[in-house]
Amino acid sequence: MAEPPVIIWREEVEELLLYRDLVPLLEEALGKFSTRDTEEVIQPVRTAVPLSKHSGFMLLMPTYMEKDAVLCTKFVCMYKREEGSTLPAVNATVVLLDPERGNVKAVMDGEVITAMRTAAVSAISSKLLMDPGAEVLTILGTGTQALSHYNVFTEMFSFKEVRVWSRSIERAESFVRSLKGPVTVSSSVEEAVRGADVIVTVTRCTEPVLMGRWVKPGAHVAAVGACRPDSRELDDTLMKEAVVYVDSREGAMAESGDVILSGVKIFAELGDVINRVKPALRNKTTVFKSLGMGIEDAVPAKLIFDKWKAKSSSL
Numbered sequence: 509m510a511e512p513p514v515i516i517w518r519e520e521v522e523e524l525l526l527y528r529d530l531v532p533l534l535e536e537a538l539g540k541f542s543t544r545d546t547e548e549v550i551q552p553v554r555t556a557v558p559l560s561k562h563s564g565f566m567l568l569m570p571t572y573m574e575k576d577a578v579l580c581t582k583f584v585c586m587y588k589r590e591e592g593s594t595l596p597a598v599n600a601t602v603v604l605l606d607p608e609r610g611n612v613k614a615v616m617d618g619e620v621i622t623a624m625r626t627a628a629v630s631a632i633s634s635k636l637l638m639d640p641g642a643e644v645l646t647i648l649g650t651g652t653q654a655l656s657h658y659n660v661f662t663e664m665f666s667f668k669e670v671r672v673w674s675r676s677i678e679r680a681e682s683f684v685r686s687l688k689g690p691v692t693v694s695s696s697v698e699e700a701v702r703g704a705d706v707i708v709t710v711t712r713c714t715e716p717v718l719m720g721r722w723v724k725p726g727a728h729v730a731a732v733g734a735c736r737p738d739s740r741e742l743d744d745t746l747m748k749e750a751v752v753y754v755d756s757r758e759g760a761m762a763e764s765g766d767v768i769l770s771g772v773k774i775f776a777e778l779g780d781v782i783n784r785v786k787p788a789l790r791n792k793t794t795v796f797k798s799l800g801m802g803i804e805d806a807v808p809a810k811l812i813f814d815k816w817k818a819k820s821s822s823l
């Protein structure tokens with residue numbers, strides 16, 4: 509008989525998951541994904557189940573990494589929320605299975621995993637695509653992803669200036685007060701992004717919030733929100749001027765309003781750059797359109813489970 513599943517919840521995930529372990533493992537996994545070698549990664553485009561009554565979707569994200577013996581799936585629900593709603597915009601659970609027997613080994617809180625792995629992948633995109641002399645980072649949005657992006661970007665890079673914008677200046681000020689380092693609150697998106705070298709968009713907007721005419725040539729944009737085919741964060745000017753990188757070509761063509769509705773050509777996956785199959789065009793304006801992939805959850809799930817087992821056996 510297989511062991512019953514363990515439950516690893518938020519506080520333990522926070523304790524066990526560190527960017528310094530996660531970032532190199534994700535970089536390796538993105539490279540494996542882009543080889544399309546089914547012995548490395550099988551990751552179908554995720555299934556989206558509409559939750560019309562609740563203005564949301566449940567996304568099912570299975571992944572199998574045969575060589576690494578990792579079988580995992582995430583259930584993540586995403587919702588449109590009214591301003592001031594106390595309900596979460598994203599709620600996720602990660603399930604790790606034994607690929608040989610098919611039993612569930614662990615059920616994990618997926619919110620911290622989702623926040624950290626998404627931010628870590630944006631940081632990888634910036635490491636690969638930003639100007640090496642980048643000095644100014646702008647974050648548009650002040651929610652969960654804004655915080656995880658602030659944390660990993662300030663851990664991995666040394667920006668001289670960090671700017672934050674939110675639709676509500678009070679929310680931006682309160683977000684900034686919760687952070688350790690110096691951050692400027694901008695009163696408009698234009699003010700926030702003018703001259704910025706790296707721009708992270710982590711909003712729940714459905715219409716473009718970032719306009720290409722404000723973006724400095726050569727800047728890198730990590731675009732994380734707008735994960736449905738009818739949603740936008742970036743305008744056509746930016747999409748057409750930029751060289752567009754994605755996490756998964758199939759995912760972007762199925763789900764990214766910024767890619768589908770602008771009609772732009774995807775230049776490469778991040779994994780193609782990691783595998784040196786496509787160049788990192790650092791001197792051009794670049795957009796990394798992030799949708800999120802199952803493999804980005806499978807990697808931290810294995811890491812957390814292995815650390816949890818090591819910790820439990822040492823007690």
Ligand SMILES: NC(=O)C1=CN([C@@H]2O[C@H](COP(=O)(O)OP(=O)(O)OC[C@H]3O[C@@H](n4cnc5c(N)ncnc54)[C@H](O)[C@@H]3O)[C@@H](O)[C@H]2O)C=CC1
Nearest residue numbers: 597649650651652653710711712713732733734798799800
């Ligand atoms: N690419 C990926 O892998 C992932 C993407 N996401 C997406 O990232 C975005 C942010 O997620 P969370 O930080 O968890 O959400 P959140 O609800 O914690 O924060 C959202 C932020 O967007 C702002 N916002 C809402 N509507 C807006 C509008 N119309 N214009 C400008 N700002 C607006 C809110 O004030 C808040 O600052 C969402 O779109 C979510 O679906 C989330 C997880 C993973």
Ligand SMILES: O=C(O)C1=NCCCC1
Nearest residue numbers: 584586622735799800801
């Ligand atoms: O990959 C994820 O996890 C998500 N992607 C799109 C928005 C919800 C969470």
